[in-house]
Amino acid sequence: MRAPGKFSDDRVKKELFPLSTFLLFFLVFALLTTLQMMMIGRVIDYRSLPAASVAGVVGFWAAASAAATLTTGLIIRRHYQKPIEEFSEAARRVAAGDFSVYLPPRHTIDKRTHLDVLYMDFNKMVEELGSIETLKTDFFSNVSHEIKTPLTVIQTNAELLQTSSLTEAQRRECTDTILQATRRLSSLITNMLKLNKLEKQVIQPMPRPYDLCAQLCSCALQFEDQWERRHIDFEADLEDRAEVFADEGLLELVWTNLLSNALKFTPEGGRITLGQRSGPEGLTVWVTDTGCGMDAGTMARIFDKFYQGDTSHATEGNGLGLALVRRVLELSDGSIAVESTPGQGSTFTVRLPAPPGRHRHDPILFRPVHRL
Template sequence: MKELTRSQRENVKQSIFPASLFIVFFIVLLLMSGIHTGLIVLMHKLERNEIMQVIIPMVYWAVIAMGLTIYTSIRMKRTYEMPMKMMAEATAQVAAGDFSVYIPPRHAADKLDYLDVMFRDFNLMVEELGSIETLKNDFAANVSHELKTPLAVIQNYAQLLETTELTEKQKEYVEAITGGTNRLASLIYNILKLNKLESQKILLKPSSYDLCRQLEESILGFESIWEQKNIEIEVEMEESAVIEADKELMEVVWNNLLSNAFKFTQAGGMVSLRQFSVEDAVVVEVKDTGCGMSSAVLKHIFDKFYQGDTSHSTEGNGLGLALVLRILQMSSGTITVSSIEGEGSIFTVRLPKGMEQEGKEQNI
């Protein structure tokens, strides 16, 4: 979309309520007043009583006032209110990260008014923002992809060093290298995964499977962590709950939510996993007794690279919950969070029993 030239902007109508409209109103009111005078003269000739001479003009002007009010209301709604409402909805979509928004023009190119120009500038801004977002995602994906090979070499040599005889200091260095490369590998994996999900390059592979069994396997995968931190585990779920979803992607959801729960729960705390079914959905709750979150942190927890508690920044990369949200959006699911600082958090995932995945509908 091209920006308007100076000459085009100079030709834009500066008012959406032209002077001709008010002239029409003036003429109509003059005509109506003339008709009113005619009514008075007619009733006088017909020798109507005084009450009728008062009531009829009042009813006449009431009808006129109602007509003009309705016409003005409709004109204002079509000309100003509806375009502004459209603009407000589009702005909200952009604020939520949707850069595919487009507001269609209201008039032809030679009859633009200042609202048309505002919409055109808005569309241009969104287009530029979308281009920047695409460039940013492509840059992150390309850099991450290029880092995979040298990172694999470092990891391989670090693993080879671990098999040789080393001093305690050397072992400490090797462990630091291994830990750093593992965190970097996790970051690269998450960036590439999230980029593919956002650009819809991953095909959903929905299948019917037992969610309860998957949840059991996921929580057992953290057994060493809960034993090390002496965390109490509480599990409550049905014997079986069959859903239709992409099993591999849903495993990413549960692993991220449980990983966060164990990460932020202090030694001696408790993590609970609850699953139950309602009429049209399966609900999973992951609750912890960790540090909790403030309302300011809750607003940003699903943002990429955001980490509210920096004391655990070396244990993650701020992409886990962004991945969770995108996967659930693709799977027609939802996630909500409630948290109290110092008491813990509850993440609630709701999945429809009969899913209509985004992948099925859009063939991504």
């Protein structure tokens, strides 16, 4: 047996099978043997046994106890103590920030034990922790970059304003640039706070029935000046009325972000379509544009925080809009999907559940396609 302080982990102070285990085995063997002698005492008078025989019996007890203790200790040390030591060492490395730790299973699949399952769960936990750590690192890197860019613009133009050689037109241009950068910075911080509250569920949806079509029209009209200025053909294909049971304020974030995103990537003279339909399963809303489109790799990451597939439009957003959209829809029991072809445009489709207790057996009246 190893003395205290000789373990691989200094926090371990006691063997799994110490001296007390030996004494326990000794007492058990003594008790069993005594009971046995009492049962056969009528045939053999154990009280007349010579001292040497008694000493032999006691020695046998000691030898049997030692053998049982050592055998059990070896089995436990091999099958339990050593794996536990490996597990403890791996956990200590993970606690120190090493997420490359991997514990291989000790048995094949058909002979898997509880320890193997524990190792598998541990490996899965480490993998998830490593992913979270990577996301956290990327998050801080992206935030630093997104904040630094407008601050650099503000600083540069503020320094230019301090020079006396600027014309009035140049001063106005510098002022407009500073205002644009501050708006972008304000939008970034606002979206970060909203997304953080949504992810932590600080903001709880407060659903109520309301007319989704009226909300879609209202959100679209917010961008009327932009599509007219850029000669974009905007079409709305909506029902006269469609009731939805959801948080009106949160869903407004969805529609404004999708429309803003479509406007950002649609070139001058392009077309954007806002559509909506009701069905037995719920409501469907889609936003289609004729912009630059996306490849499969971009579509796979388009809802990630701070991801911007087309960097040529990076100054027009901060990569949080679609992450907000997805989180809001998750809290609203809805979903979003995207279809896109490079060079031909994209379609974002939102599905919302039908209002509770609402049956749609009556025919639906549709408003024809029109321009708002």
